[in-house]
Amino acid sequence: MKTVLYVPLDDRPANLDDVIVQGKAAGIHIVTPNLSDIKNRLDSEKTVDGTTLLGTSTPVYGKPSKIHDFILKHAAKVDGFIISSDMLAYGGLIGSRQLREDGGGAYPEYDDETTRLLDVIRVIKQKYPRKPVFVMDTIMRLATTSFADGLALDAYNESRALMQQPRQTSTEFEDIIEGYNLSPDGVEYGTTTYFDKEHYYNTRQHKFKTNLYILDQLARTGYIDFLAVGVDDANTQGVQINEIKYVEARINEWLGGTNGQNPDRAIVLPDADGLGHALVARMANQLFRGGARTRYAVKYFGPHGNTIINTYEYMDVHENVVRHVDIVGGVLVADSAYPEPEVV
Incomplete structure (x- = not known):
């Protein structure tokens, strides 16, 4: 049985228990951090006036420094790595969306602590170059998190509605992060009622700098063998589109992609909670079959x-x-070319 170090997106069953069971079925022992270090919870305290809820507070996030140390502690004993950058850098998915008072410094020195944490990926690949290192990252979703840091459902609805509005098209990194609030004709969107829009944009800036750091400093330089970038809670227009197109362009330019994808090195797609499953499948294929491509056909x-x-x-x-077929290391074939598909 092979052993794989797995840092999940968070501790929800879809990202943790299900993936552990999937690994076991494939002959892989999944090693995960202590539950207390990956625990994610919405606000655990409430303020009330009689029967009226006035507010909530005190969410729980993972512990990035503990995750960093866990990776180093177990690196020598495992056959491969699957690492959530959101857990490593922010303490999980909801931690990556925590509103910020600033968006960090100028890239690439935007946040010394965040880059220190992410650089553990570089460390393990340098020390164990033959062990596959798979990373799952996410482009920040449109909405804030309901009932985290005092934000209610009204904030979720308002933020998602505003962030779905079309933005001015930008292709340069600095133009993207400085243009989050610009409509297609260059006019700024108005004020918000239920959440701090500027703090939200600071969070987007910081997260997008992390997206770039992973692509530029880790994947481009060969420290990540395969990168899956999920776009969480997306839409066909809005504040994410420039970010998505920028990531696709970098996959083309830096990672040898075509149309923003490279099945051998990096894929970007709408997903978040399914990335752990997909990368465990790819890892099993890599460890047991040397990366041989299974053929899949789809019929609607x-x-x-x-x-x-x-x-x-x-x-x-x-x-x-x-x-998704690309992520698991398979290849999609036409139904007529493969009359008995392994998956339908």
Whole structure:
């Protein structure tokens, strides 16, 4: 049985328990951090006036420094690594969306502590170059987190509605992070009521700098063998689109991609909670089959998937399926070319 170090996105069953069971079924022993170090919870305290809820506070995030140390402690004993950058850098998915008073310094020296944590990926790859290192990252979602740091459902609804509005098209990194609040004609969007818009944009800036650091300093330089970038809670227009296109362009330029994808090095797609499953599948294929490509065929009973785009995604269903096949290390074939597909 192979052993794989796995740093999950957070401790929800979809990202932790299910993945551990999946690994066991594939003959992989999944080693994870202590539960207390990856625990994520929404606000645990409330303020009330009689039966009226006045506010909430005190969310729980993972412990990035403990995750950093866990990786170093177990690196010599495992056969491969699957690491969530959100847990490593921010303490999990909701931690990565925590509103900030500033967006960090100028890239790449934008946050010494964040880059120190991320650089553990460089350390393990340098020390164990033959062990596969897979990383899952996310582009920040549109909405804030409800009931975390005192933000209520009104903040979620207001932020998602505003962030779905179209933005001025930008292709340069600095223009993107400075133009989060600009409509297509260059006019700024108005004030917000239920959340601090500037703090939200600071959070986006910091997270996008982390996205770039992972692509530029770690994947581009060969310290990450495969990178899966999930776009959490997306839309076909809005504040994420420039970020998505920028990531796709960097995959093309730096990682040898075509149309923003490279099945051998990096994929970007609408997903977050499914990335752990997909990378465990890729890891099993790598460790037990040397990366041989399993063929898959897809058949739709009803409208073809390329005619459907989910409300919370920016990519049509069929392309999303293709990208997931890429992540697990497979290849999609036409149904007629493979009459007995392994997966239908």
